[in-house]
Amino acid sequence: MTLRAVVKGVGHYLPDRVVPNAEFESLVDTSDEWIRSRSGIERRHFAAEGQTTSDLAARAARAALADAGLDPDDIDAVIVATSTADLTFPSAATMVQAALGMTRGFAFDVQAVCAGFVYGLANANALIVSGQARRVLVIGAETFSRLMDWTDRGTCVLFGDGAGALILEAAESAGSIDDRGILSVDLHSDGRHKNILYVDGGVSTGTTGHLRMEGREVFRHAVEKLAETAHAALDKIGLSGADVDWIVPHQANIRIIEATAKRMQVPMDRVVVTVQDHGNTSAASIPLALSVGRSRGQILPGNLVVTEAIGGGLAWGAVVLRW
Numbered sequence: 539m540t541l542r543a544v545v546k547g548v549g550h551y552l553p554d555r556v557v558p559n560a561e562f563e564s565l566v567d568t569s570d571e572w573i574r575s576r577s578g579i580e581r582r583h584f585a586a587e588g589q590t591t592s593d594l595a596a597r598a599a600r601a602a603l604a605d606a607g608l609d610p611d612d613i614d615a616v617i618v619a620t621s622t623a624d625l626t627f628p629s630a631a632t633m634v635q636a637a638l639g640m641t642r643g644f645a646f647d648v649q650a651v652c653a654g655f656v657y658g659l660a661n662a663n664a665l666i667v668s669g670q671a672r673r674v675l676v677i678g679a680e681t682f683s684r685l686m687d688w689t690d691r692g693t694c695v696l697f698g699d700g701a702g703a704l705i706l707e708a709a710e711s712a713g714s715i716d717d718r719g720i721l722s723v724d725l726h727s728d729g730r731h732k733n734i735l736y737v738d739g740g741v742s743t744g745t746t747g748h749l750r751m752e753g754r755e756v757f758r759h760a761v762e763k764l765a766e767t768a769h770a771a772l773d774k775i776g777l778s779g780a781d782v783d784w785i786v787p788h789q790a791n792i793r794i795i796e797a798t799a800k801r802m803q804v805p806m807d808r809v810v811v812t813v814q815d816h817g818n819t820s821a822a823s824i825p826l827a828l829s830v831g832r833s834r835g836q837i838l839p840g841n842l843v844v845t846e847a848i849g850g851g852l853a854w855g856a857v858v859l860r861w
C-alpha cells in the first residue's frame with residue numbers, strides 16, 4: 539500500500555467588483571470586441587481598495603474547509619501559490635494561517651507565477667506521499683490588478699483578481715490508476731525566457747513594478763508546451779487524451795485553451811472554461827475553475843482531471859488526478 543493525495547474539499551472567492559470589457563474603452567485604445575475575440579474574456583473581478591491577496595485566499599480557504607467538513611486545525615500544511623503576496627515577507631500562507639485561526643502546522647508560498655497552482659499541487663503531493671503532512675490546503679490567490687500598467691492595452695485588459703483552494707488528504711492506495719487522488723506530475727521551467735513575461739519591479743528596484751509581456755511570444759510557447767506537458771503527465775501513467783474526463787486549464791486565453799484541447803484530442807465539452815468571467819487570474823485560475831466546475835456539476839467523483847498551466851519564468855507543468 540502507498541499513500542495518495544486525495545481531494546477532500548474545494549472552494550473559491552471572487553471580489554465583489556465586476557469589471558466588464560467596456561470599462562477599458564475609456565482607459566486605453568481598445569474595444570469589447572477586440573478583447574472578446576482575441577482572448578475570450580468578457581469581464582473580470584477586481585479586489586476592493588485595501589483587500590489583499592491573503593484576504594481573498596483566506597475566504598477561499600474557509601469555503602474549501604466548509605466543503606470538506608474540516609476545522610482549520612485539522613490542516614497540517616498551507617501552501618499559497620501567488621506572485622502578489624501582500625508583503626515581500628512574511629508569506630501570504632502564514633497570513634492565511636493566522637486569519638484562519640490556526641495554532642499548529644506550517645505554511646509557505648510557492649512562486650511559479652501562472653504555473654503556481656500546479657507547482658503547489660506537486661509540493662502538496664510530495665508532502666503527503668512522504669508522510670510529512672496528512673492534510674494540505676493548497677490555495678491559488680492573486681491580485682494582479684495591482685501589477686497593471688493602465689496605459690498598456692496589451693496587458694491591462696487581460697488580468698483579474700480571485701482565489702481558489704483545494705484540500706488534499708492522505709489515503710491508502712494499492713497504486714491503481716482507478717483509485718482517487720493525484721496520479722501524475724510533470725513540471726518544467728526555462729529561465730532563458732525571462733524577458734517575454736516579467737514584472738519590472740521588486741527589491742532590486744524599490745518599486746512594486748508592472749507586468750510586462752510579449753503576448754504573441756508567450757502565446758506561441760503556451761500552445762506548444764501545454765499539450766506537451768499534459769501528454770507527458772498522462773503518458774507516465776499509461777493514459778492519453780481519450781481517457782480524460784475534464785481538462786481544467788490555466789485560464790489565460792480561450793484560443794490557447796482550444797488549441798491545447800485540440801492537440802490533446804479532447805473535445806471542448808470536456809474542458810472547464812471560466813476565462814470569460816474571470817480573465818487571467820494567474821495562480822488562482824485553476825483552483826477557481828476546479829471550484830466553479832465542481833459547482834456547475836461538471837467535475838464528478840471518480841473523474842480523470844488534467845490541470846495544466848504556463849507562466850512567467852517560463853515555468854509550466856501538468857498534474858493528473860482522479861477527483
Ligand code: UT7
Binds near residue numbers: 567573756818
Ligand atoms: O498567464 C500567463 C500566460 N499568458 C498568456 O498565456 C497570454 C498569451 N498571449 C495572449 O493571450 C495573446 O497574445 C494576447 C491576447 C495578449 C494578444 O493577442 P494576439 O492575437 O497575440 O495579438 P497581438 O499581440 O499579435 O496584437 C495584435 C494587434 C496589435 O496591433 P498591430 O501591431 O497588429 O497593429 C496590437 O497592438 O492588436 C493590438 N492590440 C490591441 N488592440 C486593441 C493589443 N492589445 C490590444 C487591445 N485592444 N487591448
